[in-house]
Amino acid sequence: MSGARGSGADRSEPDGVRRLGIMGGTFDPIHLGHLVTAEQVRADLDLDEIVFVPAGNPWQKTREVTSAEDRYLMVVLATAPNRCFSVSRMEIDATGPTYTVDTLRQLRAALPDVALFFITGADAILSILTWRDAEECLALATFVAATRPGHDLSALQSTGLVERVQRVDVPALAISSTDVRQRFAAGRPVTYLIPQPVEEYVGKHGLYGTPASDLGVDSRLHGGHERA
Numbered sequence: 001m002s003g004a005r006g007s008g009a010d011r012s013e014p015d016g017v018r019r020l021g022i023m024g025g026t027f028d029p030i031h032l033g034h035l036v037t038a039e040q041v042r043a044d045l046d047l048d049e050i051v052f053v054p055a056g057n058p059w060q061k062t063r064e065v066t067s068a069e070d071r072y073l074m075v076v077l078a079t080a081p082n083r084c085f086s087v088s089r090m091e092i093d094a095t096g097p098t099y100t101v102d103t104l105r106q107l108r109a110a111l112p113d114v115a116l117f118f119i120t121g122a123d124a125i126l127s128i129l130t131w132r133d134a135e136e137c138l139a140l141a142t143f144v145a146a147t148r149p150g151h152d153l154s155a156l157q158s159t160g161l162v163e164r165v166q167r168v169d170v171p172a173l174a175i176s177s178t179d180v181r182q183r184f185a186a187g188r189p190v191t192y193l194i195p196q197p198v199e200e201y202v203g204k205h206g207l208y209g210t211p212a213s214d215l216g217v218d219s220r221l222h223g224g225h226e227r228a
């Protein structure tokens, strides 16, 4: 429950300091692996809130990514029932590429008295901390590495960052957005891998190669640039 203090976490901040988790990702689409990870980290580290930050449309496309608006709305649908979860448009509305360090700088400036925790899975931690402005990122937030099936956290050892990253063990869910997209395209089941409203949204809007069932009126009313 929001505001309730669990017993497991070692809190280094004085009481009363809000603790905010930040869950970044492409979320194309959001799945139960993301939600279980966020909830487990929230409970283990005694966080007050988790804000999901869907990435904007990538500038260098390695594949066709679903429009930011669709990905954002699916994250809203998936997180709505959890009172401790919220969704930020900050990366979606940004012009130009956004990097983790930009997001953390903005959050730090807007929330100077909040303790920030940046949550990543075992695969993403390495790419973030071995890329851009790692030192500044680590100074702006506590980095949390969640276990993820198929990705070995011991690789962090060789980077010298292992002591500076908080590990959280998450129930192993071998779910990825890549696999979910492939399942949709092949007509294979996705039920119990993604929240039901997200499954319905995908079907309604014909994402991931599913046949569209909506009339397309809303996108025409919005000038057609709501969705790619």
Ligand code: ATP
Pocket (backbone or CB within 6 Å): 024, 025, 026, 027, 028, 032, 033, 034, 037, 119, 120, 121, 122, 123, 124, 125, 146, 147, 148, 149, 170, 173, 174, 175, 176, 177, 178, 179
């Ligand atoms: P894709 O296959 O398109 O890369 P993905 O499933 O990896 O999708 P992302 O949006 O890339 O999802 O991931 C967002 C964050 O969630 C990353 O930090 C990633 O490591 C983490 N994550 C994703 N799935 C899991 C999972 N099953 N368990 C733990 N962490 C996960």
Ligand code: MG
Pocket (backbone or CB within 6 Å): none
């Ligand atoms: Mg990924």
